Every structure is written in C-alpha cells, then in structure tokens.
Amino acid sequence: MVTATAQTLQLEQHENGYFCSRFHAMASPCELLIETADEQLARHLGRLARDEALRIEHKFSRYRKDNIIYQINHSHGKAVAVEDETAGLLDYAKFCYELSEGMFDITSGVLGKAWRFDGRTAVPDEATIRQLLNYVGWDKLRWIHPHLTLREGMQIDLGGIGKEYAVDRVADLMQQQTDCSVLINFGGDLVCTKARQSGQGWQVGIEQPVYDQTGQQPAANTLIEITQGGLATSGDARRHINRDGKRYGHILNPKSGWPVSDAPCSVTVAAASCTEAGILATLAMLRGEEAEAFLDAQAVPYWVVR
Amino acid sequence: MKMISLMLLLSFVLGGCSNMGVQPWQRGHLAKQKMQLDAYPVDAFLDDHIYFSKESSSGGAGVGGGGCGCN
Amino acid sequence: MQLKKPKPIRRLLTAATSTLLASTAQQVVAVEKTPWQVDSAFLYYSEKDRVTVYEPVVAVRKETGDDEFIGVRLVLDSMTGASPNGAIPTDSPQTFTAPSGASSYSIPAGETPLDTSFHDTRAAISAEWEVPLDERLKAVFGGNFSKEYDYTSLGLDATFSWDLNQRNTTLTTGLSVSQDQINPVGGVPTGLTSVPTVVGVQKSTQGGDESKDIMGLLLGVTQVVGPKTLLQFNYTFADEQGYLTDPYKLLSVLDNSGQLRASDPYVYEKRPDSRQRQALYAKGMHQFGDDVLHASYRYYWDDWGVTSHTYDLRYRYELAGGRHYLQPHLRYYLQDKADFYHYSLDDNNIPAYASADYRLGDMSTTTIGLKYGLVLGESHEFGARLESMQQKAEGDAPFEDNTAVIFQLNYSFLF
Numbered sequence: 001m002v003t004a005t006a007q008t009l010q011l012e013q014h015e016n017g018y019f020c021s022r023f024h025a026m027a028s029p030c031e032l033l034i035e036t037a038d039e040q041l042a043r044h045l046g047r048l049a050r051d052e053a054l055r056i057e058h059k060f061s062r063y064r065k066d067n068i069i070y071q072i073n074h075s076h077g078k079a080v081a082v083e084d085e086t087a088g089l090l091d092y093a094k095f096c097y098e099l100s101e102g103m104f105d106i107t108s109g110v111l112g113k114a115w116r117f118d119g120r121t122a123v124p125d126e127a128t129i130r131q132l133l134n135y136v137g138w139d140k141l142r143w144i145h146p147h148l149t150l151r152e153g154m155q156i157d158l159g160g161i162g163k164e165y166a167v168d169r170v171a172d173l174m175q176q177q178t179d180c181s182v183l184i185n186f187g188g189d190l191v192c193t194k195a196r197q198s199g200q201g202w203q204v205g206i207e208q209p210v211y212d213q214t215g216q217q218p219a220a221n222t223l224i225e226i227t228q229g230g231l232a233t234s235g236d237a238r239r240h241i242n243r244d245g246k247r248y249g250h251i252l253n254p255k256s257g258w259p260v261s262d263a264p265c266s267v268t269v270a271a272a273s274c275t276e277a278g279i280l281a282t283l284a285m286l287r288g289e290e291a292e293a294f295l296d297a298q299a300v301p302y303w304v305v306r
Numbered sequence: 307m308k309m310i311s312l313m314l315l316l317s318f319v320l321g322g323c324s325n326m327g328v329q330p331w332q333r334g335h336l337a338k339q340k341m342q343l344d345a346y347p348v349d350a351f352l353d354d355h356i357y358f359s360k361e362s363s364s365g366g367a368g369v370g371g372g373g374c375g376c377n
Numbered sequence: 378m379q380l381k382k383p384k385p386i387r388r389l390l391t392a393a394t395s396t397l398l399a400s401t402a403q404q405v406v407a408v409e410k411t412p413w414q415v416d417s418a419f420l421y422y423s424e425k426d427r428v429t430v431y432e433p434v435v436a437v438r439k440e441t442g443d444d445e446f447i448g449v450r451l452v453l454d455s456m457t458g459a460s461p462n463g464a465i466p467t468d469s470p471q472t473f474t475a476p477s478g479a480s481s482y483s484i485p486a487g488e489t490p491l492d493t494s495f496h497d498t499r500a501a502i503s504a505e506w507e508v509p510l511d512e513r514l515k516a517v518f519g520g521n522f523s524k525e526y527d528y529t530s531l532g533l534d535a536t537f538s539w540d541l542n543q544r545n546t547t548l549t550t551g552l553s554v555s556q557d558q559i560n561p562v563g564g565v566p567t568g569l570t571s572v573p574t575v576v577g578v579q580k581s582t583q584g585g586d587e588s589k590d591i592m593g594l595l596l597g598v599t600q601v602v603g604p605k606t607l608l609q610f611n612y613t614f615a616d617e618q619g620y621l622t623d624p625y626k627l628l629s630v631l632d633n634s635g636q637l638r639a640s641d642p643y644v645y646e647k648r649p650d651s652r653q654r655q656a657l658y659a660k661g662m663h664q665f666g667d668d669v670l671h672a673s674y675r676y677y678w679d680d681w682g683v684t685s686h687t688y689d690l691r692y693r694y695e696l697a698g699g700r701h702y703l704q705p706h707l708r709y710y711l712q713d714k715a716d717f718y719h720y721s722l723d724d725n726n727i728p729a730y731a732s733a734d735y736r737l738g739d740m741s742t743t744t745i746g747l748k749y750g751l752v753l754g755e756s757h758e759f760g761a762r763l764e765s766m767q768q769k770a771e772g773d774a775p776f777e778d779n780t781a782v783i784f785q786l787n788y789s790f791l792f
Contacts, residue, residue, distance in 0.1 A: 012334065013333060013334035013337060014334075015332070037333065039333075039337045040440075040444055044411075044440070047411075088396075088397050089397065091396075091397070092393060092394070092396075092397040095393045096390075096393075099386050099389060099390060099393075165397075168398050169398070172398060271387075271391070272391055272394070272395075273391075273394050273395075273398060275394050275397065275398065276390055276391055276394040279390060279394070280387070280390065283386075297384065297385050298385060298386065298387040299385070299387065300387065326542075326545060326546075326600060326601070326602055327542055327543060327545025327546070327600075327601045327602075328545065328601055328603065328604050329543070332604045333544075333604070334604070335604055335605045335664050336601060336604065336605075336607065340669050340693055341605075341607065341662060341664060341669060343599065343607070343609055343660070343662070345669075345671070347416065347436070348416050348418045348434060348436065348787050348789075349418075349748070349760075349762065349785065349787070351434065351450075352418065352420045352432065352434065352785060355432075355454075356422060356766075356783065357710070357742070360736060360742065360766075360768065360779070361685070361710060361712060361736060361740075361742060362681075362683045362685070362712060362715065362736050362737050363654075363656070363675070363677040363683065363685045363687065363710075363712065364615070364654065364656075364677075365593070365613035365614075365615055365654060365655075365656040365658075365675075365677065366611060366613055366656040366657075366658035366673075366675040366677070366687070367611065367658060367660075367673075367675075368536075368551070368595065368613075369534055369536065369551035369552065369553045369593040369594065369595035369613060370519060370521070370532060370533075370534030370536075370551065370553035370555070370593060371503075371521065371532075371534075371553075372501050372503060372521040372522075372523045372530050372532060372555075373523065373528075373530035373532070373555060373557045373589075373591065374499060374501075374523060374525070374528060374530065375497070375499075375525055375527060375528030375559065
C-alpha cells in the first residue's frame with residue numbers, strides 16, 4: 001500500500017454526502033471532512049489544509065534548524081526580533097501564563113531533560129530538578145514586542161498549543177474558501193466550522209483508554225456530536241512512569257518541576273475554538289485532582305478520564 | 307439502418323434518463339481516474355493519431371483535434 | 378499548591394483566543410499553489426518494412442480558478458521509412474520518380490512499391506481552456522496548430538457540457554473548424570495525369586499549394602447508470618471541402634492483357650473535393666470489484682462510400698497491493714471500401730475519381746495489446762504499453778498486410 005507521507009493527499013467519498021481528505025502532519029494523522037459532493041473542491045480544500053498544517057509545523061517545530069524557534073532557542077541571551085504570527089502566539093502564551101497563575105508556561109520544556117517518559121521507571125533526583133528550574137519561568141524572559149530575549153539556557157516550546165492553533169488556522173482558511181461545513185481533525189484535536197446542512201453535527205468518537213496498575217484496559221469510545229466549535233484533548237495515557245505504586249503523569253508543574261499529582265489520565269474539552277479547548281484541557285490537567293472543579297467553573301462540556 | 311440506430315439511441319436516452327443514476331454521495335467510484343471517460347488521455351490521443359493515419363474513419367469520441375498530412 | 382476555588386476564566390480566555398486567531402489572520406495569505414499536472418509519453422510505432430515513427434508528447438494542465446483549467450500539449454512526430462505509393466507489384470522491376478522530380482527509385486519485381494524517399498517531422502501544439510459558465514454548464518475552448526514541411530493545420534474548437542438529473546445525465550455539444558494547407562514537394566499534381574518515370578520530365582501540376590476546410594460537430598449524452606456504471610452515446614458529423622487527395626499517391630494503369638500499359642503506366646490519384654462523414658458511437662464502462670471494463674463500438678459512414686465498424690475492449694485488472702495494474706486491449710476494425718477505390722485501373726476505363734490507397738479499401742485492422750501501469754501517488758503514474766497491429770485486405774484487392782508494433786511509455790506527475 002502507498003504509505004501516506006506528508007506530501008500525499010488521500011481523498012475518499014462517503015455516503016451521507018461528504019469527502020474525507022487525509023494527510024500526515026504534526027506527527028498525527030490529519031483528516032478533513034468536507035460536506036460537499038464536489039470532488040474538485042474537496043481536493044482543493046484538502047491541499048490548502050495540508051499546506052497550512054505543514055507551514056505551521058515547519059515554522060514552530062522544535063526539531064528543525066531553519067525556523068524561528070531554533071533561532072530563539074539558540075540566541076544565547078540575545079534579543080530576537082519576531083514577526084506578527086510568532087508575536088501573537090507569544091502574547092497568547094503570556095496571557096495564559098498569567099491567567100493560570102504561572103502553571104501554563106511555555107518555558108517549562110527544559111524539564112524534559114530530567115523527565116524521560118519513555119517507559120523506564122527512572123525518576124530524577126531533586127538536585128537535578130532544582131538545577132533545571134533555574135531555566136524555567138516566563139518571568140525570567142523579556143518579551144517586549146517585537147523582541148524576545150531568553151536567558152542563556154532557556155528554551156521555549158510551542159508544542160502545547162501548536163496543533164490546536166493549526167486546527168483553528170485551517171478552519172479560518174476553510175471559512176474563507178467555502179460555505180460548506182468542514183470538520184478539521186488533527187489527531188484528535190478538532191474544530192467544526194459550522195453545522196451541516198441537515199442541522200446535525202459531525203459524529204466524532206473519543207478514544208478513552210483507561211489504565212490501572214495491572215495494565216491498560218481500553219474503554220469504549222464515547223461518541224459525541226459536534227455542530228460547531230473546537231475540541232481538544234490533553235492526556236498522558238501513554239506517557240507516564242510508574243514508581244513505588246505511584247503514577248507520575250507527563251504534565252509537569254513548572255513551579256516544582258514535578259509532575260502534577262493526581263492528574264487525570266486525559267481531559268477532553270469542547271469550546272469555541274480548538275486552541276481555547278486545548279488551553280482549558282491543559283489548565284484542567286495542571287489542576288490535578290481539581291480538574292473537574294475547574295472545568296465546572298468554566299461551564300464547558302468536558303470528559304475526564306482518571 | 308442509420309435512422310433506426312438514431313431513433314433507438316434517442317428513445318433510450320429520453321425514456322430512461324430521469325430515473326437512472328446515483329445520489330451525490332454514491333459517486334465515489336465514478337470519481338476515480340480509471341472510471342473517467344478519458345481515463346487515459348495520452349493513450350487515446352496517440353491511438354487516435356495512429357488510426358486516423360492508417361484507416362479511413364474518424365470521429366465518434368470527440369470533435370476537433372489537429373490535422374496532418376498522413377491521410 | 379493552594380486549593381483555591383477556581384475562577385471562571387473562560388470569558389477572558391475566549392476573548393484572548395479570538396484576538397490570537399484574528400490578529401494572525403493577515404499573516405496567512407491563502408496562496409493557491411495549485412500544481413501543474415504533467416503527462417509525458419513516448420511512442421514508438423514501427424511497421425514491418427515500412428514506416429517507423431518516434432513520437433514524444435508532453436501535456437501540462439493546471440487549475441487556474443474554481444473548476445477552471447488551462448492545458449497545453451506539445452507533440453513531435455518524427456517519421457522515417459517507406460509507404461506504399463499505390464502502384465501494384467508486377468513481374469518486372471518498376472521505376473518511379475520521387476515527388477520532387479529530382480530523383481527516382483526502383484522496386485524489384487514482385488514487391489509492393491514503397492516510396493522510399495519519404496521522411497517527415499511534424500510538430501504540433503494545442504491549448505485548451507476549461508471554464509464553468511454556470512453551475513451545471515461547462516465549456517472547453519481549444520486551439521491547435523501543427524506544421525510539417527509540406528502540411529500546416531490550424532484549428533479551433535468549443536465543447537459545451539450540460540449536467541442534468543443531479544449530474545447523472547450530461548448533454549454535450551461540440552463544434553470545430555480547421556483549415557489545412559498542403560504544399561506538396563514538387564507541386565500539386567493534377568489528378569489522373571501521368572506520373573513521370575524518368576527524371577527530367579515534369580509532372581503536370583495545378584499550382585504550388587492547396588487547402589482544405591473542415592467543420593466538425595458533436596452531439597452526445599453521457600448517463601450514469603449505477604454507482605459503477607457509465608454509458609456514453611455520441612453522434613459526430615464532419616464536412617471537408619477542398620483538396621482531399623493524397624498528392625504523393627498514384628495508381629497503376631493496366632492494358633487489356635493485364636500488364637502495365639506501355640506509355641503512362643501510372644497516374645496520380647484523384648479524390649472528390651468534398652466529403653461528409655458521420656459516426657455513431659457508444660461506450661460503456663463498468664467496474665467489477667476494483668477492475669474496470671471499457672467497451673466501445675463505433676459505426677461510421679461517409680459519402681465516399683466508406684463504412685466501418687470499430688470494436689474496442691479494455692479490461693483494467695488491478696494487481697495485488699492496489700498500486701499497479703495490467704490492462705489487456707483488443708480492437709477490431711472492419712472497413713468497406715470507398716466507391717472510387719481501385720486496386721489498379723483499366724486503360725479503357727479511367728473514372729472521374731480513383732485511389733489505390735489501401736487505407737480506402739476493404740480492410741480490417743486487428744490490434745492486441747497489454748498495458749502495465751504503476752500508481753506511485755496522487756496523479757503520479759508510470760505506464761508501459763505494448764501492442765501489435767495487423768491490417769489485412771478483406772475484399773478482392775490483394776494488397777499486402779501491414780503489421781506494426783506499438784510501444785508506449787508514459788509518466789505523469791505533479792509539478
């Protein structure tokens with residue numbers, strides 16, 4: 001079979017009047033469901049979506065050496081001038097940092113050097129963590145439009161909002177191009193531009209794997225109907241460490257350097273946009289055992305798996 | 307003979323058309339390249355040229371196309 | 378961490394997110410990078426002991442707007458070898474002058490005379506613009522131009538397609554006009570006059586060039602019969618006016634004893650100066666599983682007396698893995714001769730029009746072939762096709778068989 005590379009766009013037509021366009025981007029299987037009978041339109045929109053997803057991936061990926069993120073993370077304490085799109089994301093990151101009272105912090109990525117959630121049970125020692133905390137903290141950098149100055153050794157990582165942002169950007173593009181209802185789904189982070197012609201929504205299955213001490217037990221899929229708006233999931237169902245009977249999830253508290261205690265396995269939130277849903281889901285995770293209370297206070301639909 | 311063929315053609319078309327067909331979401335197979343009337347445009351173009359120059363008939367599938375001194 | 382009662386932050390967050398998404402909207406210029414679809418091919422056509430053709434083709438197509446496309450195709454065809462000149466084989470060697478009149482060639486006894494000085498390269502370019510006129514009405518406008526050293530052709534065409542019945546029925550109408558200029562080597566020979574057999578004797582000509590005007594019409598209906606079945610019916614009509622004769626072809630003239638007449642043994646052919654052609658064509662396509670069957674039939678007739686039946690069958694057999702296929706092809710063509718076709722002429726009965734071109738005679742063409750295709754990705758394909766074509770006499774005229782090999786390689790990709 002032809003494997004879907006980033007360049008390949010697959011298009012299928014479904015009964016019930018829509019096309020499904022698939023491609024691979026942002027390390028996820030991406031799909032676009034477009035309510036139309038017009039194959040040319042579906043192909044065109046699929047291409048646009050793929051190109052935009054790849055553009056964002058290339059621009060904000062931590063793993064590339066030719067983008068603004070690399071420049072920023074290798075600036076060695078010098079100021080870096082950023083353009084409007086990056087500036088917008090930095091403003092948003094700052095806003096979320098303040099709104100979450102410091103729990104949402106895009107500089108916390110360096111803690112990943114200590115915590116490797118790759119199945120080994122090694123838990124880092126306190127000294128290592130304390131060392132790394134010297135390089136963590138939004139309050140340690142200077143962001144005055146358009147210049148960003150990180151201290152030597154600090155890193156920023158937009159991975160926490162990148163995919164959701166891409167989903168919303170693609171939605172915006174779709175709305176410029178067509179009046180048809182479009183569902184954009186990048187590996188579970190999704191948004192729907194408008195209701196389908198019948199007034200109904202798109203049926204989306206949320207995979208809710210449940211883990212206990214003995215192993216994994218995938219639960220049944222929850223089927224939700226989405227008419228308009230975004231959906232995002234924050235979860236660590238697969239990335240965690242088990243040690244001494246305790247489960248350490250992969251969401252780290254940037255103030256302590258340790259995983260948030262009693263964090264749920266996964267949080268799925270529905271909101272007006274995918275980005276907003278993603279932030280709410282992440283903020284909920286960061287609340288640990290308070291996740292549900294937090295989401296109740298925000299009056300959004302949510303699904304928490306513990 | 308020719309008139310009969312023409313009339314058969316017309317009656318087939320007019321009689322059966324409005325009831326036949328598929329719903330828009332059933333067009334998946336028909337959308338594929340291999341189910342297009344011109345599924346192999348280059349092959350058809352080259353063949354047309356060969357048979358135009360080696361036989362005395364032309365037409366049927368399309369209109370236009372270039373002339374050549376080969377016939 | 379202190380357990381504080383969670384504040385409702387949603388309103389602020391929604392507002393901030395809107396700002397983020399709106400403010401960066403300007404950055405994202407939806408540049409429509411539609412690719413060029415490139416189809417390239419190379420054809421090798423070779424007849425046994427006769428003509429060989431090398432023909433590269435490149436066609437590009439691009440979407441330039443909503444359902445709007447432009448396409449351009451370039452073809453080069455390079456022909457070498459010899460073609461029958463219309464004369465019949467005889468018991469003794471024969472000599473003919475070349476069309477230029479500057480040289481001659483000899484044919485051994487018993488062999489079908491072939492004009493060996495024949496070689497030609499032709500270049501052709503065509504362009505088309507496909508544009509929607511309405512939600513259900515589409516138009517394709519095209520032009521084409523081709524040139525070889527003794528022939529030029531210029532044409533325009535327009536086709537309109539109208540979708541009905543939820544796009545299950547499509548009515549098509551097409552119109553084409555073209556004008557061809559013929560500048561034969563050595564001038565246009567006057568029909569049915571004598572062909573010089575000795576260099577230095579001029580042939581009788583009616584000028585340096587001639588032209589021909591062609592008008593074509595198409596009426597068609599395409600009908601979706603089922604999710605995997607399609608039918609098409611077409612009627613085509615063409616009218617040709619002007620010089621329709623082949624300036625290089627001749628006929629042998631025999632005397633009462635059945636031998637070549639002593640003086641003026643060959644005359645140039647002469648065809649009428651008008652021709653009206655008609656055809657009825659039916660095509661069906663059906664998908665069996667993943668395989669596809671294409672079957673078509675054409676009945677053709679014209680006012681020269683030529684009638685023909687063409688049967689064409691292709692079966693695309695998908696190979697395991699879904700990435701490649703084999704497609705056998707069968708084509709059978711049966712033709713009834715033109716009224717003025719003669720194998721040779723009788724001295725005391727020279728008609729008003731005559732041609733010994735076997736392509737106007739009672740004949741059949743049988744083609745059998747196989748194509749292999751490899752699908753490498755979206756609009757990315759490679760194909761190779763090998764076919765064998767055989768033409769035979771089907772009536773009283775005992776002209777020789779013509780056998781040819783057709784080999785084609787094609788490669789399509791997005792650029």
